[in-house]
Amino acid sequence: MLTSSVGVEPGSVSLFGPFALDAGRAALTRGGARVALRPKTFALLSYLAAHPGRVVGKDELLAAVWPGVVVNEESLSQCVRELRAALGDEGQQLIRTVARRGYLFDTAVEAPAPPVADAASPQHDRHRAGWAIAGAVLLAGLTLAVQRTDPPVGVDQALKARRSIAVMPFSELGADGRGYFAEAITEDLITDLAKLPDTLVVARASAAAVAVREADIVRIGRELRVRHVLNGSVRRDGAAVQINVQFASSDNGAVLWSERFEYPDLADWAWQRDIGTRIARVLDVRMTAAAAGQSAAHSGKRLDAIDATLQGQHALRNFVGRADLLRARAHFENALAIEPDSAIALTGLAQSYLSEMEAGLGLGVQSVALAEQAIARALAAAPDYLPAQCLTGHVLRERGDPEGALRVYQKVVAANPSEAWSHARIGAMKLRLGRAEEVAAHTDAAMRLSPFETSLVGYSHFHAGAAEYYLGREDAAYERMRQSAAVGPHPAQYAAFLWLASLDALHGRGQEARQHAAQVLRLRPYWTIHLWRIGTAPVHPRLQAGRERFDEGLRKAGLPES
Numbered sequence: 411m412l413t414s415s416v417g418v419e420p421g422s423v424s425l426f427g428p429f430a431l432d433a434g435r436a437a438l439t440r441g442g443a444r445v446a447l448r449p450k451t452f453a454l455l456s457y458l459a460a461h462p463g464r465v466v467g468k469d470e471l472l473a474a475v476w477p478g479v480v481v482n483e484e485s486l487s488q489c490v491r492e493l494r495a496a497l498g499d500e501g502q503q504l505i506r507t508v509a510r511r512g513y514l515f516d517t518a519v520e521a522p523a524p525p526v527a528d529a530a531s532p533q534h535d536r537h538r539a540g541w542a543i544a545g546a547v548l549l550a551g552l553t554l555a556v557q558r559t560d561p562p563v564g565v566d567q568a569l570k571a572r573r574s575i576a577v578m579p580f581s582e583l584g585a586d587g588r589g590y591f592a593e594a595i596t597e598d599l600i601t602d603l604a605k606l607p608d609t610l611v612v613a614r615a616s617a618a619a620v621a622v623r624e625a626d627i628v629r630i631g632r633e634l635r636v637r638h639v640l641n642g643s644v645r646r647d648g649a650a651v652q653i654n655v656q657f658a659s660s661d662n663g664a665v666l667w668s669e670r671f672e673y674p675d676l677a678d679w680a681w682q683r684d685i686g687t688r689i690a691r692v693l694d695v696r697m698t699a700a701a702a703g704q705s706a707a708h709s710g711k712r713l714d715a716i717d718a719t720l721q722g723q724h725a726l727r728n729f730v731g732r733a734d735l736l737r738a739r740a741h742f743e744n745a746l747a748i749e750p751d752s753a754i755a756l757t758g759l760a761q762s763y764l765s766e767m768e769a770g771l772g773l774g775v776q777s778v779a780l781a782e783q784a785i786a787r788a789l790a791a792a793p794d795y796l797p798a799q800c801l802t803g804h805v806l807r808e809r810g811d812p813e814g815a816l817r818v819y820q821k822v823v824a825a826n827p828s829e830a831w832s833h834a835r836i837g838a839m840k841l842r843l844g845r846a847e848e849v850a851a852h853t854d855a856a857m858r859l860s861p862f863e864t865s866l867v868g869y870s871h872f873h874a875g876a877a878e879y880y881l882g883r884e885d886a887a888y889e890r891m892r893q894s895a896a897v898g899p900h901p902a903q904y905a906a907f908l909w910l911a912s913l914d915a916l917h918g919r920g921q922e923a924r925q926h927a928a929q930v931l932r933l934r935p936y937w938t939i940h941l942w943r944i945g946t947a948p949v950h951p952r953l954q955a956g957r958e959r960f961d962e963g964l965r966k967a968g969l970p971e972s
Contacts, residue, residue, distance in 0.1 A: 424459050426519045427504070429497070431459055438496075445496055450475055454489045458505065458515035467512040491794070492604070500792055507793075572716070574610035575603065575693065576634045576660075578641040580653075592644040595653060595685070599640070602686035605826040606694050607796050610636070631660020638666070640693070650674050653685060657693060667692065690828035691859040715748035719755045726761055728865070730899045732771045735762045753792035757801060760784035764804040769901035770934075770945055778808045796825055800832060807835075810947070812842040830859040834870045841877050844950030849877035867893075868900035875909060880956045888913050895929075904933035908942075912963030923967040930969065939964050940972040 424431045430439045436452060438445045447455065453475045458466060471486055490505060490513065499505055506514040577600050582592035604611045627639045642655040650673065657667040669692075671685055722741030729735050739762040745755040763781035782805055788798040803818030816839040822832040837852030853870035860866050875890030887909070894906035907929040914923035930937055939961065949957045965971065 424519050426459065426462075426517045431455065447496055448489075448492065450485075451489045451492045451496070454486075455493055458513065459519050462515045462517060462519045465508045465511050465514045471512065488604070494794075495610075502793060572637060572720070573606075574636040575638040575640055576630055576636045577603065577611065578630070578639060580641065581643045583643050583645040591646060591651075595642075595644050598686045599689060602690040602828055603640075603693065606690060606828065607826070609694075627658045627660055627663040636660055638693075640689075655689060687828040688859055691830050694828065715745040715752065715755070718742070718745040718748075719752065719758065722755070722758045722762075726758060726765065729765065730901060730903075732766065732769075735766055735771070738762050751787070751791045753788040753795045753798060756784045756788035756791070757795065757798045760788065760798070760801050761804075764801060764808065765901070767808050768804070770905075771901075778805060781805060796822060796829075800829070803832075803835070807839065807842075812839045812947075815839050816843070828859055830856040830863070830866055833859065834866060834873065837870070837877075838873045841873055841880075842947060842950065844952045846877040846880040846953070850874045864898045865900040865902075868897045868906065869894075869902050871897070872902045872906050872909075875906070879909070879913075879960070880953045884913060884917070904930050904937070907933070908964070908969075909960070911967040911969065912960050914963075915966035916959070916963040923963075927967045927969050938970045938972050 457474045580592040580596045645652045653671045658665050718741045722738045725738035742755045742759040760781040763777040800822045803815040806814035819832045819836045834856035837849040840848045853874040857870045871890045871894035875887045879887035891906045891909040907926045911923050911926035
């Protein structure tokens with residue numbers, strides 16, 4: 411129960427917009443339906459509602475919501491994100507960020523007349539074990555996002571509903587399992603999944619972790635109005651831990667993905683960071699694919715826009731050549747014709763142009779300018795939308811500012827550690843900056859997060875291979891390029907064959923060099939060394955000698971000069 415030290419007075423009810431905030435019952439309702447919030451998120455709302463129209467500093471909020479506890483600003487930012495999602499405030503019209511100062515609750519708050527009664531709802535058991543794990547364990551019985559009774563507003567919100575997931579409390583196996591360890595795993599997963607863009611994450615109220623039967627998954631999906639359910643178990647054996655995870659469709663209970671994660675030593679806390687980000691990345695990919703394949707139960711313009719956006723995202727994620735990008739772009743343009751301010755569709759449109767450039771298929775300055783226009787519109791509609799912010803890094807990269815791009819990608823990874831592509835692009839930008847020795851750590855981290863994503867794996871091996879080459883380790887470079895080429899069709903595959911051809915020629919393997927050169931021309935019939943040099947970014951001065959040697963290998967392999 412919240413006390414008067416945070417927010418409005420106990421027992422009072424405050425009204426703002428369609429919401430009623432009941433401090434006495436620690437309840438927020440909308441139209442009589444309860445909006446579930448974590449205790450700290452509710453405390454933040456209470457404090458902001460007690461000070462409407464005033465900029466409240468971050469230090470003041472940290473002291474009010476976490477009295478006597480030292481936490482960083484990310485905890486506050488997470489609560490703000492959750493609160494905006496619950497209030498439907500994606501446009502930040504209600505809770506405004508005031509740069510370098512704090513937050514402004516920008517609405518009138520009134521007392522009701524007559525008093526408003528809270529809608530009846532089940533009481534959650536808040537007595538939980540597990541606070542021994544350094545504050546990382548939250549109350550597993552509270553939702554991270556509002557369970558809406560009204561339909562989502564706008565295409566972006568409807569898309570988010572399709573990427574919705576309930577995280578069930580994990581069960582702890584073994585006779586001595588006391589529950590707190592599994593609870594910690596559950597909450598870490600919730601935290602990491604909540605960072606995924608365009609995703610609604612809900613944690614099911616439960617006093618004890620129990621195994622979930624197939625029939626339960628359908629019921630959970632119906633009750634919580636989510637498309638997917640994640641559940642699992644944890645087994646400890648001395649210092650080792652084994653974590654089993656299942657990801658299922660709530661339509662029929664079918665298991666869409668399952669995996670076992672094993673870590674030999676709990677004393678190495680790296681496992682705790684690893685498990686959440688790896689699962690978050692896998693689910694990000696699989697929810698996107700599942701959403702694209704879901705048939706609409708009703709027709710209408712909004713659903714046409716949703717389906718067009720999802721098809722565009724699917725085409726982008728799996729593109730190999732320019733035709734795939736043109737198809738993705740057409741889908742996003744169709745969606746925007748229906749809802750011009752969809753940040754998701756605008757971001758996809760921008761990415762279609764920037765992916766052309768990255769793959770060497772674009773129209774140069776024109777493609778970048780069109781991408782910039784779409785990004786500006788996306789950020790005007792949703793200033794905090796992380797995928798659109800990430801694309802500003804792509805623009806900087808294409809404008810010849812790898813340092814600026816690197817800073818953007820690092821910020822994206824800090825906000826969402828499971829964003830595998832940003833890990834890989836950090837490596838790519840460090841290579842552009844001549845920091846070849848640092849590349850593999852980032853590209854390998856990307857592949858660990860998403861080991862079955864063909865384009866990502868191909869891109870990562872390619873840049874790691876180029877780094878090995880510039881470090882003078884040409885055998886290791888050759889193996890990386892071989893892996894990049896072998897993973898399957900992807901935008902960087904032709905470039906991997908290019909390096910294989912050059913390295914073969916440099917090491918006297920003439921037949922292999924000609925075979926790999928033929929693969930380059932099969933994938934890029936009009937490729938020439940001249941076009942390659944003018945179409946790729948200049949290398950860092952400390953890499954220049956290696957670049958000239960590489961070009962000589964291309965000539966020896968028989969690739970056309972112009």
